[in-house]
Amino acid sequence: MTESQLFAPHDLPARWRRRRAFTFVDTTFSSFLALWQRWRDDEERCERLHVVALAPLAALDSPPSPDDASPLAAELARAWPMRVAGLHRLEFDAGRVVLTLAIGEDIETLLSKLWLRADAFHLDLTATGDPRKLCKSLARFAGDNATVCAIASDQPQLERALKASGFECAPHAAHAPVTARFAPRWRVRRHEPPLPFDANAREAIVIGAGxxxxxVSSRLAExxxxxxxxxxxxxxxxxxxxxPAGVFHPIVWRDDSVAARLTRAGFLYALRRWQALELAHRDLRRSDAGLLQIADTAEDADALADAIARFAYPSDYVQPMTRDEASRIAGVHVARGGWLFxxxxxxxxxxxxAAQLADASANITPRMxxxxxxxxxxxxxxxxFDASGEEIAQAPVMVLANAHDAERLAGLYGEPTRSVRGQLTLLEPGALDALRMPVIGEGYxxxxxxxxxxxxxxxxxDDPDREIREAGHRENIERVGGMLPALAKTATSVRAGRVAFRCVTSDRMPMIGQLADENAARRDARELSGAWxxxxxxxxxxxxxFAFGSRGLVWATLAAELIASQIEGEPWPIERELAEAIDPARFLLRALRHGEIGAA
Ligand SMILES: Cc1cc2nc3c(=O)[nH]c(=O)nc-3n(C[C@H](O)[C@H](O)[C@H](O)COP(=O)(O)OP(=O)(O)OC[C@H]3O[C@@H](n4cnc5c(N)ncnc54)[C@H](O)[C@@H]3O)c2cc1C
Known part of the structure; x- marks a missing residue:
């Protein structure tokens, strides 16, 4: 497609002018660089440009050449994601140009996983059979007057499907792309796609500075x-x-479970944000030799090696390791094989x-x-309000990021979080001096x-004891000694310890997103018994x-981006199914479905 074929059907750049955000959905996997360049060249551009590109996994095999004459192509090549399925969010121009790559199956399946309000759809439907289902999906996401430009093998069939879903098709020459505009005569969709934030003041209170x-503060401030x-x-x-330190890594398991997909998304997004902070000369004290996971049993090690091959995970994501290989790269003997991230x-x-706050300090007012x-x-x-009843701050948006205390402040149904005491042990130099990288398994x-x-x-x-216990140190040494035998064999002194408390839910998933209005849900319990x-x-x-359990490092950055996207009505950075698995209203929803909540 030529550039005029890309811009004219969507009336760009005129339609993005004087707007906060413009969202362009693309299944041709070819428009991003041209859109980005046009956006850059336009002095009246929208504040934020979102391009959501849908493509099969194989599309990631062809990054733009880093030697490409265009500096934008070189920048995109540097940001090119690992070859794994899911949503990848890539940010450019200080976060004002956002490319969300939805990578995986066919277009219909990918579309059903997204949640966004689209202003323009740019589609290659030559491989699509009957377009009726797809056009219904477009109608679920289409913003007012959203435009469509599509190439299709059966144009009359596509036009019929578009019309049936509320689009008005423009006359076009034979073999030219089909163009249309969303102008439904009546609204039939059950839910409006995300709406832009509409209060004048973009002001928020965030409670909790972990x-x-x-x-969250950093994603909003940006x-x-x-x-x-x-x-x-x-x-x-x-x-x-x-x-003093924490480990970060995705979960790889025998199936691609919700937890595996969520940690993958969180891990990859956190890496991008941390890299951006490091490029801005913030020292995160991040190790760079990789991380080794030791299997609990030799059987698990074999099963995981099979799973890594079955999912065709790329070697920059994860690699199976025999015991010998693992010992060699770790620098110390390990008890079993495993896998390397x-x-x-x-x-x-x-x-x-500290780096996130420093980076956005102009827009963040700390109240310590x-x-x-x-x-x-x-x-x-x-x-x-504080204990004396004085108002501390006010704003149209508030985010509870205060771990164990969030459920109290919000008065959440069923007290969904619990506390898990954790004790760390700081060892003097000795048995693990040769260890070259973080190792995890039964402990870390x-x-x-x-x-x-x-x-x-x-x-x-549920152990509230803040004191450091000798038994806790012994337990840590024993557990890690089970993975790294040198620690079990050599006497090593304990230098110090630290106790802190994880905040967890019963399903071990975090609580991320907009809170439910529980009083209203209670009142309408009967109608909501089959609610989504x-x-x-x-x-x-x-x-x-909140409730990040043992995975705050992997989840917190993505959680913040999801919340900022939800508040702004921008495309969500993860699949809806994943967002539902961490929805803070999920326990209430289950109770409504099981009839445990009735109108009192
Ligand atoms: C021993 C141990 C080891 C861990 N190891 C790892 C690891 O290796 N990798 C990993 O990813 N994760 C690890 N975790 C988990 C990780 O530390 C947490 O998931 C993460 O720190 C949670 O961050 P948070 O901001 O939700 O909570 P916190 O860091 O607890 O921050 C909550 C903040 O809210 C403030 N607050 C609470 N209530 C109020 C109120 N009413 N008013 C004002 N302020 C309030 C608190 O003062 C606190 O600063 C570990 C946890 C423990 C305990």
Missing amino acids: LAGCA RGWRVTLIDRHALPARDASGN PHGGAISPAAVC NTEVTRIAHDGRLWRA AVPLGHDGALIGATYDI PLDLPRMPGLYGA
């Missing part, structure tokens, strides 16, 4: 929001996010928090040493150079980012 709250970040401690990252590793959570005891909504604004070990090694962590449910997540009444402007 990994969750710092990430979009121009003014954020008041409140924490009861004097400095960010003092609670769970204050550990070349881009996994260890990082300082506090450094990540400040405890929120109550929140309230006056129909327009959220307000946070992170080499800290001349400072020895960090090992952990105990997992004690989008049917639930929601609290206007109130979001949660």
Whole structure:
């Protein structure tokens, strides 16, 4: 397609002018560079350009050549994602140009996984059979006057399908692309696709300055929001996010479960954000030798090697390791084989928090040493109050990123979170001096150079004890000794320990997204007994980012991007199924479905 064929049917650039955001959905996998260049050249461009490109996995085999004469192509080549299925979010021009690659199956299946409001659809439907289902999907996402430009093998059939779904087709010459505009005579869709944020003031209160709250503040601040970040401690990252180091890696298992897909998405997105911070000269104290996972049994190691081959995971994502190979790269003997994540590793959570805040400091006002005891909504604004009843801040949007205390502040149904005590052990230099990379399995070990090694962590449910226990150190040494026999054989002194508390849910998934209006749901319990997540009444402007369990590093950045996208009405960065698995309303939804909540 020529450039005029790309822009004219969508009336671009005129249609993106004076707009906050414009979303372009593309199944030709060819329009992004031209759109980006046109956007850059246009002084009246929209503030944010989203391109959502759908393609099969094989499309990732052909990145633009880094030697391409166009600097944009070179930039895209540098950002090119690993060859794995799912949604990849790539950001350019300080986050104002966003390419979301939906990679996997056929267009219909991919479309059914997305959630967005489209302004333009650019489609290659030559491989699509009957387009009726696909056109219905387009109608679910189409914004007012959304345009369609499609090449198809059976044009009359496509035109009929478009008309039946509420699109008006323009006359066109034979063999020219079919063009259309969304102009339904009546609205039949059950849910409107995401709506743009419509309050004048882009202001938010974020409660909690750990990994969750710092990430949310940073993603909102990058979009121009003014954020008041409140924490009861004097400095960010003092609670769970204050550990000296934490490990990050995706989950690879025998099936591509929701947890595997969610950690994959979180891991890949976090790597991108961290890299951007490092390019801005922020030191995250991130290791760079990869991360080794030791299988619990030799059988597991074999099963995982099979799964890695079956899913055709690329070697930059994960590689199976025999015991000998694993010992060689780890620098110490390991008990069993396992698998290597070349881009996994260890990082300082506090450094990540500090870097995110420093990067967006102009838009973030920290309110430290400040405890929120109550929140309230006056129909327009959220307000946070301290113990003396004084108002701390007010804003149209509030995000609860305060781990264990979030369910209390929000008064959530069924008290969905619990606390899990964890004790870490800091070892003096000794048995693990030769260890070259973080190793995980039954426990984890992170080499800290001349400072020895960090090992952990105990997992004690509902144990509020803050004291460090000798038994906890012994447990850590025993567990890590089961993976790295040198630790079991050599006497090694403990230098220090640290206790912190994970916040978990019963399904071990985090709570991320807009909170439900539980009173309204209770009132309408009977009608909501068969509800889907989008049917639930929601609290206007109130979001949660908590219960990250043992995976705050992998999940917090993506969680923040999802929340910022939901607030702004931008395309979601993960599949709807994944967003539903972490929806903070899921426990309420289950209770409604099981008839456990009735109108009292
Ligand atoms: C021992 C241990 C080891 C771990 N190892 C790893 C690891 O290797 N990799 C990994 O990814 N994850 C690991 N985790 C988990 C990870 O640390 C957490 O998932 C993550 O830190 C959670 O971040 P958060 O921001 O949700 O919570 P927190 O870091 O706990 O932050 C919550 C913040 O909210 C503030 N707050 C709460 N209530 C209020 C209020 N009412 N008013 C004002 N402020 C309030 C608190 O002061 C706190 O600063 C580990 C956790 C533990 C305990």
